[in-house]
Amino acid sequence: MRFFVLKDSNDLGVAVADTLSIPVAPHEERDFKDGEHKARPLVSVRGKDVYVLQSLAGGGGASVNDKLCKLLFFIATCRDNGASRVTAVVPYLAYSRKDRQTKSRDPVTTRYVARLFEAVGTDRVITLEVHNLAAFQNAFRCQSVHLDVRKLFVPAIQRLAQGLPLTVFSPDSGGIKRAQLLKEALEAIQAEEIGFGFMEKRRSREVVSGDLFAGEVKGSAVIIVDDMISTGGTMLRTALACRQRGAKAVHVFATHGLFSPGCEALFESPAIDGVVVTDSVPSASRAGSEPTSRIEIVSVAPLISEAISRLHTNESIADLLGEEDGGFLSAAETKEL
Structure with a gap:
């Protein structure tokens, strides 16, 4: 396993890594003066089960769009460099408010963001307490895991x-x-x-x-x-x-x-x-x-770390996803159970 934490979510990521008793994998993030940026792993990801944590809330000198773009590019470069599986750990998933059209020509940004994750080769998205669970589950074609707090x-x-x-x-x-x-x-x-x-x-x-x-x-x-x-x-x-x-x-x-x-x-x-x-x-x-x-x-670090641990070892996470209420299981997880 490789566990990367992008710098805007460093505190939570370090807490998750400490709970998992694994190191945070080293990576580089560089911002250019014209507003562009790049990020890359500094260790091999070939054949690895890769997890990348980044919360997509604006602040700390970076916009929501900057954080989303950086996360997507980092996932893509992990896939380009041979990662066997890449999971985006996104505690707060931006653009979830607009999950349906309430006015003429409204955007449905929940679906658009899902397409972006899928386009760069994301295998799975883990998030916490989305605005509309049904819309989140229906937007993604890759595996989606919703953690309830x-x-x-x-x-x-x-x-x-x-x-x-x-x-x-x-x-x-x-x-x-x-x-x-x-x-x-x-x-x-x-x-x-x-x-x-x-x-x-x-x-x-x-x-x-x-x-x-x-x-x-x-x-x-x-x-x-x-x-x-x-x-x-x-x-x-x-x-x-x-x-x-x-x-x-x-x-x-x-x-x-x-x-x-x-x-x-x-x-x-x-x-x-x-x-x-x-x-x-x-x-x-x-x-x-x-x-x-x-x-x-x-702290949500124990919840996230337990989900990562179980997913990495292909164990059931039903008790983290709502037990018997039937409302918090991803499609892939329901089939396993």
Whole structure:
């Protein structure tokens, strides 16, 4: 096995390698003054099972497009130099928001990005908590592996609840399935019923509307869960609605802490007791390291490293992909089982 980590995701990559007890394979990355760049392995990849980790969130001086292009070129050069198999480990997969046409002539970028990975010879893509699981699975013709993080969140939720009854809440109708799966994971461990609810949300030309509020939150600790936090407006809107209806505590959980400009309102609002995200993107770790931060970071390194280990040795990863719920198995993995 060769495990490469492109520099924009170095911290997470090193943590994954440490958990796997393998070294990060050396490589070169060079940026040219006109904005072009190159990356190449500094060790032989001929006949090797190659894994390349790069999270595709903008920041740290590089755009989403720069990171995507660099990852694709690196995968291609590994194939050109004889790698037997190349797996892209992409904790945050960019361009997943546009998974269908909602207006005339809309792009479907989920499908376009899949074609780019396939065009350079990617054998498999591993990612975490995509925006729309069905769209992700249908977009790729190569093997796709979706890792669900809800088990990582359960210990933090149990600790933060502080004995209050729990309600898992989705900030929009598109996230209902995600919230339901987290609710079921908590109920399986706690052996007690967990509340559930969601809000209506419609977005058009950056204007958010919708007032429907479904669920009972009075007197409970509300766990609002989503795949990502960008500006945090959706989460804050939901938190305020929960507080108005008597929630005793509100905690926000998301896999990807993108934290775009404007997210300050989320962290400063008294409606929210805290924010829990993973280290899937560097911006989350940077925000969580601030002395006054209200952000708690849960590492996804153990989850990713276990998936890589099992895939490399051709072992089943059903327990990482949702066990018996049937919603998180790739087509190839389902056939194996």
